[in-house]
Amino acid sequence: MKLITLCPTARGMLHHVLACAMLLALLLSTGEILSQTDIPTTHTIFITGMEVKGATTSGKLPPPSVNPNELSNGYGFKAPGEADKRDTTKWEVSSYIFTPGFVTVQQGNTVRLTSFIVNGDEHEVWIADPDGKRVVAATKWNRGREYTVQFVAEKIGTYQLVCSEHAPTMITTFLVLPRR
DSSP: OOOOOSSOSHHHHHHHHHHHHHHHHHHHHHHHHHHHHOOOOEEEEEEEEEEEEEEEETTTSOOOSSOGGGTOTTEEEEOTTTSOTTOTTEEEEEEEEEESOEEEEETTOEEEEEEEEOSOSEEEEEEEOTTSOEEEEEEEEETTOEEEEEEEOOSSEEEEEEETTTTTTSEEEEEEEOOO
């Protein structure tokens, strides 16, 4: 077996180790300085509103015994014969979601959401604080368009971006942690 030497001399190895140690110390001290100042910042988060679909045939897997549409407004179901007129055994399920579905920020930070809607002609959305109070009023978001809204995460707890037509599956939760 052939051994490959990256630093052919002990002196070269020592320089390499010292350089890595200095870089590590610099990175750690920078993080410490930043966490000490801990100034509220603005976070821009890109969110996509979409419909996730899956299909199979009755020969591979029987359709669900309970229609998913009855379980949640966020679910969709096309029974065998509805999903594909040419293949009467094919069935399909779907779910509307925001992605990402979970974000963490610190108290006092401004959260700016830029959202692009891929599926669904219309979504009525709003953002509620941990007490349920709307911090972004209800508005309509449509397919193929980008929207930007923002709020200040004043309270510790969970804020939620909610689509009224497709909740509970089409929700993004923002966990607000206390500032150090």
